[in-house]
Amino acid sequence: MSRADPRHGALVLFSGGQDSTVCLAWALSRFERVETLGFDYGQRHRVELDCRPVVRRELAALDPGWAARLGDDHLLDLALLGQIADTALTREREIALQADGLPNTFVPGRNLLFLTFAAALAYRRGLPVLVGGMCETDYSGYPDCRDNTLKAMQVALSLGLDTPLTVETPLMFLDKADTWALADALGGAALNELVAEHTHTCYLGERGLRHAWGYGCGTCPACTLRAAGHAAWQARA
Numbered sequence: 001m002s003r004a005d006p007r008h009g010a011l012v013l014f015s016g017g018q019d020s021t022v023c024l025a026w027a028l029s030r031f032e033r034v035e036t037l038g039f040d041y042g043q044r045h046r047v048e049l050d051c052r053p054v055v056r057r058e059l060a061a062l063d064p065g066w067a068a069r070l071g072d073d074h075l076l077d078l079a080l081l082g083q084i085a086d087t088a089l090t091r092e093r094e095i096a097l098q099a100d101g102l103p104n105t106f107v108p109g110r111n112l113l114f115l116t117f118a119a120a121l122a123y124r125r126g127l128p129v130l131v132g133g134m135c136e137t138d139y140s141g142y143p144d145c146r147d148n149t150l151k152a153m154q155v156a157l158s159l160g161l162d163t164p165l166t167v168e169t170p171l172m173f174l175d176k177a178d179t180w181a182l183a184d185a186l187g188g189a190a191l192n193e194l195v196a197e198h199t200h201t202c203y204l205g206e207r208g209l210r211h212a213w214g215y216g217c218g219t220c221p222a223c224t225l226r227a228a229g230h231a232a233w234q235a236r237a
Contacts, residue, residue: 008031008032008128008129009031009032009033009034009035009071009125009126009127009128009129010027010030010031010033010034010035010127010129010130010131010168011034011035011036011037011118011121011122011125011127011129011130011131012024012027012034012035012036012037012130012131012132013037013038013114013115013118013130013131013132013133014036014037014038014052014055014056014073015038015039015048015052015133016038016048016049016050016051016052016055016199016200017048017051017133017199017200017201018179018195018199018201018214018226019133019135019171019179020132020133021055021059021183021194021195021199022133022170022171022179022182022183022186022195023131023132023133023170023171024036024055024056024059024131025059025066025183025186025187025191026131026170026182026186027129027131027168028059028063028065028066028069028070029066029186031069031129032069033069033071033127034069034070034071035071035072035073035074035125035127036052036056036070036072036073036074037073037074037075037076037117037118037121038052038073038074038075038076039075039076039078039114039117040075040076040077040078040079041078041079041110042079046205047200047205047207048200048201048205049075051198051199051200052073052075053073054198055194055198055199056070056073058194058198059191059194062187062190062191062194063187072125074121076117076121078113078117109144110144111132111134111142111144111145111149112144112149112153114132115130115132115150115153115157115167116157118130119157119160119161119165120161122165123161123163123165128163128164128165128166129165129166129167129168130165130166130167130168131168131169131170132150132167132168132169133169133171134146134150134169134171134172135169135171135172135173135174135179136172136173137171137172137173137174137175137178147169147172147173150167150169150172151167153167154166154167170182175229175232176225176226176228176229176230176232176233177229177230177232177233177236178229178233179229180192180195180229180230180233181233181236183195184233195214196212196213196214196230197214199214200214200215200216201214201216201222201223201226202215202216202217202220202222202223203217203220203221203222203223204216204217204220211227212230212234213226213227213229213230213231214226
């Protein structure tokens with residue numbers, strides 16, 4: 001585990017899913033004070049919000065140092081985003097590719113809004129680092145998950161707030177197998193079991209079917225990526 005930086009605190013964009021949970025563990029291993037932020041935007045898989053407090057509690061139980069560094073949790077109501085986003089993540093509809101090549105699970109502007117609200121909260125809380133689970137390696141092609149987008153947001157937010165703000169994306173160039181491996185490096189088998197048992201990724205909100213990699217329908221894009229990554233990680237062992 002890396003030594004925590006006593007000078008800095010971080011705000012983790014924490015959905016209750018696999019990626020943001022690994023990012024939270026990553027932040028807890030590096031920063032002296034870590035707070036979390038979630039968003040309720042009318043997502044179809046709103047069950048992920050129910051997972052958030054459980055994951056926070058279980059993470060704190062894994063390591064006394066993490067427990068000491070884990071600060072307040074925040075949940076923002078972004079229902080307006082759900083009202084204007086006509087997507088398969090905010091409506092009951094079949095998941096499919098759109099004419100532009102993106103899946104209809106893409107919520108336009110979601111991460112841009114998330115980061116803007118996160119930056120405003122971080123400014124008020126005195127936290128100079130934002131941590132997000134965005135990734136452009138194993139992902140669905142969302143343009144607001146790409147490294148160039150996040151770098152541009154970091155510049156815009158820092159200028160707009162007139163204070164340096166760093167956007168950290170520790171998973172940006174990792175595939176899902178690497179993400180399982182990173183969790184193992186951060187917290188061993190206990191952290192990966194926590195990820196499998198308590199986090200939620202499935203776009204359909206399925207919590208009844210338990211697989212080796214966790215709960216989910218097993219067929220939506222999120223489940224497919226997570227399952228394939230878990231199998232690839234285990235094959236490396």
